[in-house]
Amino acid sequence: MAFANEPLHLLLLLSFSTCLSSTGTTSTIKPQRLVSKLILPGSVHHPNYKPNETAKERIEFDIQYSTTRLAYIKARIEGSLISNEYTASAFPSLTGRTILANISIGQPPTPQLVIMDTASDILWIMCSPCSNCDHHSGRLFDPSKSSTYSLLCNTPCYFKGCKCDPLPFSIYYVDGSSASGTYGHDKVLFETTDEGTSQLWSVLFGCGHNIRYNRDPGYNGILGLNNAPLSLATQIGHRFSYCIGNLADQYYSYNQLILGEGADLEGYSTPFQVHHGFYYVTMEGISVGERRLDIAPDTFGIKEDGTGGAIIDTGCTLTYLVDGVHELLYREVRNILDGFFRQVIIENTPWMLCYHGSIRGDLDGFPVVTFHFADGADLALDPGSFFHQFQDDVFCMTVAPVNDLDNISKPSVIGLLAQQSYNLGYDLNNHFVYFQRIDCELLSG
Numbered sequence: 184m185a186f187a188n189e190p191l192h193l194l195l196l197l198s199f200s201t202c203l204s205s206t207g208t209t210s211t212i213k214p215q216r217l218v219s220k221l222i223l224p225g226s227v228h229h230p231n232y233k234p235n236e237t238a239k240e241r242i243e244f245d246i247q248y249s250t251t252r253l254a255y256i257k258a259r260i261e262g263s264l265i266s267n268e269y270t271a272s273a274f275p276s277l278t279g280r281t282i283l284a285n286i287s288i289g290q291p292p293t294p295q296l297v298i299m300d301t302a303s304d305i306l307w308i309m310c311s312p313c314s315n316c317d318h319h320s321g322r323l324f325d326p327s328k329s330s331t332y333s334l335l336c337n338t339p340c341y342f343k344g345c346k347c348d349p350l351p352f353s354i355y356y357v358d359g360s361s362a363s364g365t366y367g368h369d370k371v372l373f374e375t376t377d378e379g380t381s382q383l384w385s386v387l388f389g390c391g392h393n394i395r396y397n398r399d400p401g402y403n404g405i406l407g408l409n410n411a412p413l414s415l416a417t418q419i420g421h422r423f424s425y426c427i428g429n430l431a432d433q434y435y436s437y438n439q440l441i442l443g444e445g446a447d448l449e450g451y452s453t454p455f456q457v458h459h460g461f462y463y464v465t466m467e468g469i470s471v472g473e474r475r476l477d478i479a480p481d482t483f484g485i486k487e488d489g490t491g492g493a494i495i496d497t498g499c500t501l502t503y504l505v506d507g508v509h510e511l512l513y514r515e516v517r518n519i520l521d522g523f524f525r526q527v528i529i530e531n532t533p534w535m536l537c538y539h540g541s542i543r544g545d546l547d548g549f550p551v552v553t554f555h556f557a558d559g560a561d562l563a564l565d566p567g568s569f570f571h572q573f574q575d576d577v578f579c580m581t582v583a584p585v586n587d588l589d590n591i592s593k594p595s596v597i598g599l600l601a602q603q604s605y606n607l608g609y610d611l612n613n614h615f616v617y618f619q620r621i622d623c624e625l626l627s628g
C-alpha cells in the first residue's frame with residue numbers, strides 16, 4: 184500500500200527542507216495575500232463544463248459524485264481505524280464535481296489546474312514526461328525546463344557532483360486511479376490582491392510521471408489543504424481561507440482561495456479537530472427559522488473510536504446528516520411546504536424531498552435553516568443553499584441521510600452547497616474555523 188513507510192519519508196522531507204531554508208538556497212519570501220481564483224463545478228470556466236447539461240443531469244451527477252465522495256470518506260475513516268499507518272493518505276476520490284484552483288509552477292511559470300481538497304495531504308501535479316496524462320488541461324509542467332526546480336533526494340546532496348537519489352512519490356485512489364513520480368521543490372506563482380502583482384514561494388510537491396485514471400479528469404493534480412506535514416496549508420503559513428459564492432451561477436467569478444498570512448479569518452469561529460485527514464467540527468443543532476429541532480446534544484459527537492462527528496468537506500456537494508436528524512429536518516420541511524406545493528418523488532432517489540415549484544419565485548418566505556456549531560458559530564442556509572433547482576419546475580432539498588453507510592462510520596458531512604455565500608477561514612495553529620457570510624466579490628479589494 185502506498186505511503187506505508189510515509190512517516191520515515193516525512194521525517195526526511197522535513198529535515199531536508201529545514202536544511203534548505205537554513206542554508207539559504209531557497210527563497211523564503213513571506214507571502215502576503217496569495218490568491219487563487221477557484222473554478223467551481225458547473226462554471227463555464229471548468230474544463231468539465233457541459234454547455235448542454237440540464238439542471239436535472241447536473242444534480243444527478245452531484246448525487247452520484249457525492250455518493251462516491253461519501254464512500255471515500257468512509258473508506259478513509261475505516262482505513263485509519265484499522266491501522267495507524269498512513270494508508271489513509273491514499274484515498275481521495277478523483278472523480279467528482281471538483282473545485283479547481285489555478286496555480287502556476289516553475290520558472291517560466293506553467294499554469295496548472297488542480298483540485299482544491301481540504302482532505303488531501305499533499306500537492307501533486309502531473310509532470311512531463313508522462314505516461315497516460317493525455318487528458319490533462321493546458322500545458323504539463325516539465326521539471327527539466329524549469330530553472331528553479333530541484334529534486335528532493337533521499338540523502339541530501341550538499342556537494343557538487345553528488346548524485347541525487349530522488350525520493351519517490353506515489354499515491355493510489357479508491358477508484359483505481361494513481362500517480363507516481365518523485366518529490367521536488369519549485370516556485371509556485373499566485374496572484375495577489377495588491378495590484379495584481381504575484382508572489383513566489385518555494386513549495387514541496389509530488390511530480391507525477393506515471394498516471395492512471397478511469398475517466399478524463401480535466402485537472403492536473405491535487406492541492407491538499409489538511410493539516411498533514413506536507414499539505415500546502417502547512418507549508419504556507421498554517422492558515423487558508425476559501426470563499427464560495429453561488430454554485431447556480433455559472434458565470435460567478437469571485438470564488439477564491441487565499442493561502443498563508445493573508446487568509447481571511449473573519450466572522451464567528453468554532454474549534455475543529457482533524458481526524459483521519461478531515462476537518463471535524465462540533466455541530467450542536469439545527470434550526471428551521473426560529474424553531475430549534477429536537478436533536479439530542481451528543482448526536483453529532485465524535486465517538487471515542489473515531490466514528491461519528493461532523494466533517495466540513497469541499498469534495499461533497501450535498502450535505503449528509505445522520506439518519507434521525509435528516510428525518511427530523513425532512514418532516515419539518517414537509518410541515519412547512521406540504522400545504523403549498525405538490526411533492527414529487529424522484530426515481531432512484533426516494534429520500535430526496537422535492538416539490539413542484541421554483542426556488543427563486545416561490546420560496547422567498549421560506550425560513551433560513553441554520554446549522555449551529557460550538558462557540559456560537561452558525562452556518563445559515565437560505566433557500567438557494569438549502570434547495571437545488573432540479574428541473575425548471577422542481578426543487579429539492581440538498582440534505583441527504585447517511586443511512587446507506589454501515590454502522591462503522593457515520594459522520595455527518597457539511598457539503599459545498601451548504602457553504603455557499605460564505606468565506607471559511609482555517610487557522611491550523613489554533614484549530615479554529617471561521618464562518619463569515621459574505622459576497623466573495625467584497626473580498627477582492
Ligand SMILES: *[C@@H]1O[C@H](CO)[C@@H](O)[C@H](O)[C@H]1NC(C)=O
Pocket residue numbers: 234235
Ligand atoms: C449543444 O447544443 C448546441 C446548440 O443547441 C449544439 O449545436 C451542440 O451540438 C450540442 N452539443 C452537444 C455535445 O450535444
Ligand SMILES: *[C@@H]1O[C@H](CO)[C@@H](O)[C@H](O)[C@H]1NC(C)=O
Pocket residue numbers: 228285286287294295296
Ligand atoms: C490559469 O491562469 C493562467 C495564467 O494566469 C491563465 O492564462 C489561464 O487562462 C488560467 N486558466 C483558467 C482555466 O482560468
Ligand SMILES: *[C@@H]1O[C@H](CO)[C@@H](O)[C@H](O)[C@H]1NC(C)=O
Pocket residue numbers: 589590591
Ligand atoms: C454493525 O452492527 C451490527 C449489529 O449491531 C453488528 O453485528 C456488526 O458487527 C456491526 N458492524 C461493524 C462493522 O461494527
